[in-house]
Amino acid sequence: MDIDYQETLLGALRAFAPQVLDKTRAQLEQEASAIAISLLLSVPQGLALVEYIAEELEFGKRPIYITDKFLEHAELQQIIEHFYLEQNRKAIIPLLLFYHQIWQNERQEPANPRALYAALTKLNASNVIATRTFALNICLDCHSSSDMISERCAACGKDNLLKVYELSLAQPARDVLKEGRYLELYVKESLRKSGIELVGYAFDKQGKKAYTSVRYQVEGEQIDVDVHGISKPLALFLCEVKTSVKIPMNELRRVEGLFKRFIEAINSLSGNTYRHLNLFVITGTFDQNIPVDAYRRKNWELIDRANIPGLLEVLKKIQSEI
């Protein structure tokens, strides 16, 4: 019975002429490095790091710097001051760029450089990284620097070294940042991990499916759905994803109206009344005037910047309440 019910729903959706919007972008969904960089959003300060790479490092075109250990602010400051006074430009530039990444990333809310460093470490360990080049060795005892790989300081012989590496991203990861699709992919992966069956359509001759950015033709109107899926017990999940700083009330109302008309059209066509849940995920914040609880009662879950790392948990909780 349920299977029939679900099939009817999928049939109704297919009846609205679904179309994958951009095949090149759809191809990114298949790339492991693209998915991996999107999944950084699940860790604290992961979004801040991804945004930093996108905005400050020209979508990964410029190198990312990482050290092999986390230094407290005062210690790092001391080393920078040492190189500045010594006019050691070769050593100071990578350190300053690393400092900027970790201590001056204003996207952190609240600032937590240690968490940001952990996110960077996760990135470094993932398959997002195409190349990892050794940049600098700094002795934390005598502050001498060298660009030779070594386990001991050439000057003082001690092994208290700070190693600085230069990272570059794989092309698909850069593309996903450039296309601004990291949030869509993250939401898609979160839905999948939470057990929701994603709704997707083939976009090439091999039958590969795309699950993001699908356009439906509903009674002459074009309705774009960023990600959608079907949960068990059966309910249609419609997700709107936006990398905006602020979502005003009007924008929310527009999307709400769009989804409402879409659901009504599905119900009318199938002759059933499907339970539906709407998800609005943004990288910014919602207007303070939006009544979040009232929207929750209308089956809307609003996920803002602060709740992005916990999206999977939210999805599991919603499903358990259906």
Next chain:
Amino acid sequence: MDQKIAMLSALSFLSKTQSSIVEPTTRHLRIILSAFVEEILSDDEYAHLISLLTEEQYLLTKADQLTLTRQGTALAQALGTQILGETAFCRLARMIEDYNRDKSEYIQNLNIQLQDLQQVKESKVRQIDESAIRVVGLIIDLQHKSPYLYRHNFELGSELMRNRESLDREANYEARRLMRSTNYPFVFRINGNILHLIGLVKVPSFTLLTQELYPSAIETIERRYVPDWNITLVSKFFEDQLSELGYLRSGWPGRTFTKYQDFDQVQTNVGTLRECESLSLDFQDLPEDRILVWIESYTSPTKRVLDFLKENLSDLSNDQAILTCLNGLKLRTIPSGSEVELKNVLPDINLAEKEVPNVAQTFLNYWEQTHGIQLTHSIQPVLIVKSNDHEFHYPAETVQIDRYSLQKRLGATKRSPRTKSPPQRYEIIKNLFVSIRDMPYSRLGQYVRFNLRKYAPTVDQLHHWGAFETAIRIRCPMLEFQGGAVSLDPLDIFETECVPVCGRKRILVTHFILPDHVTDGECKVFIQSLGRMFNRYGFGDICEDKNIRIEKYGVSAGRQELENKIRNLSKAAQTDNNIAIAVIPDDADDYYYALKRLLPTRTNTPLQCIRQSSFDDVLAKRFRGFQQLCMKILIKSLKKGESIWNLSNTAGLSQETTLFVGIGFSRHPQEGKVSKCAAVLHNARGDKVSWNIFSTPQERTITKQWFDTLLYRIRDTVEEERPSRLVFYRTGSMYPQEVEAVETSLADSDWLSPITITFVSVLDGSNYRFYLYHQNENRYQNLPAGYAIVLNEREAFLSSSNYDDRELRQGTIIPVRLKLEIGTDRIEDLLKEYHDLTYLNWQASRTTAKHPLVITIAERFAELTREGVPAESMFYLDL
């Protein structure tokens, strides 16, 4: 100053509002940087700085646009505070903030400042006409008849050497006794276990701690090898001559002379006081057997026991009643001023008949013939007192009550100050000079001749005679208000165009403590009047908090009731800018300190006390102290890092990054009530001030342990500010052991090694007065602010008086005497710096300040701690 970091920091502040810097901001930035580093950057220097930063990849230049790179932003952020110092970095941020608020006006103000900077640098110090400055004193020349003196060598046994301090005291006392008995002056020196007694004549023996000592050798030495010998002679000369004029030497080894015979009786809050004319002398040894005698004339008020008894007892024939009445009071005898212990009283003694024990003279005759004092009452009680294990009989009229002891019993004495203007002092010196010169003096005639040479000598003459090195005039500093507005006059703070640097404040009155006869309506009228004036001066608003707590106390119920009420008060919410106002009875210091002790900590609110009479004046619309009151409240609302006005250039135009520490002491060191505090000024413009309170009761000297603690407390600030120089100011003269303690403590602090240390002691209670005399106009004038007279390469006098300019009648000012105790700075630089810092006198904008702000704060907090106000109460600037 690191111009690269300054430029990057400025750009990083600017880039918060604009991603790239374009014209005219690029041009304006040169002016801002010039004002910040106090050095005009030329176009080519500025262009070079930009190209250097571009080359080093900290900056991107494209057409006319400047954009900070990530590494540039990081460098500014990482090293801005490190290299420039916390306060300077904040100052730069504030400059950019002011610039963004109104670009063209701000740049206009900065241009004025920069033009002034050029002029100030050229004319900060200039030489002045030394012949117009005169000192309150006279010059005396000595003509010795023999170049030799006798030196007696006495060997000291181990029992005498046991306590060096008491040995010194005893030797001093005995030398004085010897001088009185022989009428010849003596000085002594102790070298190892040998005491050298040096004088004009030989003596057979010397008594020390009841031991009769005989000289092991008597030899002749050249007079010029005995330091201070001329001073000893002149001291003896003046003691003899002044005694002829009725001035008796009171106290030893001080040089104070009081004319006890002539006195005025004045009625005060502590009853009748006898005011006698007094002189205090200080000598300065000059080359060629010449002495400069500094003369301080003043009125000395004394409370005689006889007057006290008559005021407090109806019957002076009851010895027990007298003893009870005097119980607990500290007594001193005249003329010596020695403290004595009261043993018994002989009531109603007829002094015309009764003889002084062991002296075949009646009391009346004895006092008249020995001291030249005619007792006013022939029948009066005689006090039997003990001093140095001997009993003495003193008529009650010849015993005075110690002033602090009296203050403890009856409260502080209120009497109008007896000031003397420069012409009045001139007259006194002239008369004294003529009287002494015309009096024959033959006592030491066979050894030395004294020639009074000149009264009120000029600095020019004294320069010539080797007393001073030079006299200079220091130009006053420019003051800076919000938005870069500048002025020379602190009073401009009350004009609306000069907004305080801290900006306008909104202050809420959360607590109002009043005597119970004041109505709530009067309280509201008071707050409204205060708010109106506060607003008129451009300080912001003062209004009533909606949850204001009005607490009333009964004046007659005593202080205890008020304290109980305060203990029941709840803490105010920790919001900015709250104030509590308390109305206290006039002359009620105990209420004042009770409130200061309890209210701020109980309520988390700064406290402003107002006397009842001032409160009534406000209600009657005749209060004249609104400027002062509003300023006090504004100062109390300052947060750390805020200021009322700053110096537009660094104090003394010093190029070094300097941090100033002021060490203050509570005045009137009464028993168990002495404390020291320290305040820190974070840069030489007055941008940020902080304070540390660590009082040390009963100890006025600086010990190594205390100084170690001070250094420990200021270490964080020093490390934040990264100064290249640290200047300590300390009031009072330094004892050699204090200098040693400070030096040892500094030497033990490795972390201070890259910093240049300067330690300056500041004396302001001495007897050195100067004035200006314009001969052509026959006009006398106080020494204006900025006049400095250099004594030598480590000492100088500095006047900070603007009394005459403000038409304030404060008598003749005493300049502060600065002494470089530790350090190698030029005395002229120290004077410039000190002088400029006195212009941060927020608390007294009408007058100039004698001390820099840090000392003012430290002294004020030392006073409060002395009165038991806890350190937690001093979370705000309570000036």
